[in-house]
Structures are given as structure tokens and as C-alpha cells.
Amino acid sequence: MSAETRVAAVVVDHDSAPEIYGCLRALASSDEPVRVVVVDNASTDGSPDRIAAEHPGVALVRSPRNLGFGGGVNLGAREADEPYLLLMNPDATPEPAAIGRLVDLLERTPRAAAAGPLVLNPDGSIQPSKRAFPSLWHSALHGLVGPFWTSNPGTRAYILADAPMDEPVRVGWLSASAVLLRRSAFDEVGGFDEDFFFFVEDVDLCRRLVDAGWEMWFEPRARVVHTWGGSWTKRPLRHLWMHHRNLFRYVTKHRRGAWVLAYPAIVAGLALRFVMLVLRWVVARNAVPSHRSGVGRGQGDREDSG
Numbered sequence: 001m002s003a004e005t006r007v008a009a010v011v012v013d014h015d016s017a018p019e020i021y022g023c024l025r026a027l028a029s030s031d032e033p034v035r036v037v038v039v040d041n042a043s044t045d046g047s048p049d050r051i052a053a054e055h056p057g058v059a060l061v062r063s064p065r066n067l068g069f070g071g072g073v074n075l076g077a078r079e080a081d082e083p084y085l086l087l088m089n090p091d092a093t094p095e096p097a098a099i100g101r102l103v104d105l106l107e108r109t110p111r112a113a114a115a116g117p118l119v120l121n122p123d124g125s126i127q128p129s130k131r132a133f134p135s136l137w138h139s140a141l142h143g144l145v146g147p148f149w150t151s152n153p154g155t156r157a158y159i160l161a162d163a164p165m166d167e168p169v170r171v172g173w174l175s176a177s178a179v180l181l182r183r184s185a186f187d188e189v190g191g192f193d194e195d196f197f198f199f200v201e202d203v204d205l206c207r208r209l210v211d212a213g214w215e216m217w218f219e220p221r222a223r224v225v226h227t228w229g230g231s232w233t234k235r236p237l238r239h240l241w242m243h244h245r246n247l248f249r250y251v252t253k254h255r256r257g258a259w260v261l262a263y264p265a266i267v268a269g270l271a272l273r274f275v276m277l278v279l280r281w282v283v284a285r286n287a288v289p290s291h292r293s294g295v296g297r298g299q300g301d302r303e304d305s306g
Helices: 019-028 047-054 068-077 098-108 136-145 153-158 183-188 201-211 236-254 257-284
Strands: 007-013 034-041 059-063 084-088 092-094 112-120 169-171 178-182 215-226
Touching (some): 007 019, 007 068, 007 098, 019 047, 047 059, 068 084, 068 201, 084 098, 084 183, 098 112, 098 178, 098 215, 112 201, 201 215, 201 236
Parallel strands (some): 007 034
Antiparallel strands (some): 084 178
16 A cells, blocks of 8 residues: 555456456546456456556456456455455446545545545435435335335435435445445455345345444545446346345344344335336336446446445
């Protein structure tokens, strides 16, 4: 770690060309100096060779197999010793001042383990990247009604729709599409749980951090543009299934006690939601956005995991 560098950015690449090149250029233009680590998860699109040729200052870690998002981040984190870890999707581009504002928040908030920026679509509309840990009722409303009625009370409570957008606010969890982590907190809980492989690993990490006494903060004055152009859209139904499976994995890991009695209902609800989304995708071909539209989620390319 150089004397002036406080942040190591870990970008997980899996066939993320051409989006990742814009991400790397934006990181190089940050007002806050950043050391960049790219973990390539066995890409076949030539992106790691181009990164090595065009970005010699980037630390490129080549994995011979696909480790998933969490596994890729854990590998990249072992290559860095900076006190802050920035996770950035390969199709996300931070504004020049964004990273510094996230660092400032963690510097002045000792119990903050993570700071998340305001994440925007290219047209300027807001991607929901901050969340509450929902109650069973809010989970049911968001999961079963949310895909068709986005402003229902459960979804609004879950995405913290009424939270301030002009000052930092404490939240439940943050999307890993763009988030700054305190390295000591990340190490304390053992990093990402690689059993999740892809989807919901960010919810799980934040849950473990909160359970350990840390806080999650949202900083809307730090802005990141996220284009949603991920490799997952090449096999959308497989990834949709993986998402729902990992939601139940999260429930069985973190919701014990009386929650066990609700497991059958949760399984039924997740199965129903999965079927509804598949049918909607088959009929309208727009519930899971197409790769051609430039909207999707690849490894490390997530709008949210709920």
C-alpha cells in the first residue's frame, strides 16, 4: 500500500467486455487514489488480456475457474492491504468525487462497516441499492406483489423509499453493485460466504456485519452510474432459479427459532414467485431484461439480491 492510497477497488470480471473498460477508466479518474485489483473468473471474451495490455497499473488475478462473485471478491481482497475495499461492478462507473465521499463517511463513522452510494441508471433514474431487513409480511408483499405493483407498502418499506436522499442515512443492507467496505470489518466476519456463489451474498455479508455490531450507511451524495449489462442474461432462467434458491439459503441460515414454522410457506412463496416471473418472461420477454437491451446482472453485476 502506498502512503497516499487508502482504497483498493476489487472488480470481478466474467466475460464483462466491453463494460469493464469504462469502469477501469472511471476508477483511474477518481479524485480519491485507488489501487485496482481485477479478478478474472475464467473469462473467454479476451477481457483479461486486454486489461493486462491497456491497464498495466491494474493488478490482474486470473482464476482458472469461475469462483462466483463472493469467491472472486475474497480472492481479490487477499491481494490488497488497504484499509478500505471498494467493490465495483464491471459495468459501474463512479463519479470522480464518489469514492472520496464514501471514504469520508467511514472515516467519521467508526462503527460503519460499509458505505453505499446513490446508484443511477444511465438516464439518471435511481436504482434501489439500499434495503431494510424485511419482516415476513413485507417479504411476502415485496416477493409476490412487488413484480406487478412496485409501490406496494411491503416493497416501499423494503427499499426504504422514504429515506432521505440528501444526507447519509443508516440502512439495513447495501447492494454489492457499488459499496465501500471497512477492511477490518470485512476480515472480522470472514468475507463473503462462498456457498452463495452468485446472488444474495451481499445480503448475507451485511447481515453478519450487523449481527457483529457494525452499521451500514447510505451516502446519496456519492454517485455511481450502473448500466446493468451483465453476463447472467445469457442464461437468465438458470440465474433466476439460483437467485430464488439462495434466498431460501439465506432464510435457513439467518432465520431460526419461530421462523422454522414459516419455512414451508416461504418455500411455497418463493416457488410461486419463480413461476410467476418465468411465465412473465416467457410471455412478455421483459421480466428478465435481455442482454441486447444492455440491462442485466452478471457476476458482481447486481441491482439487488432481494
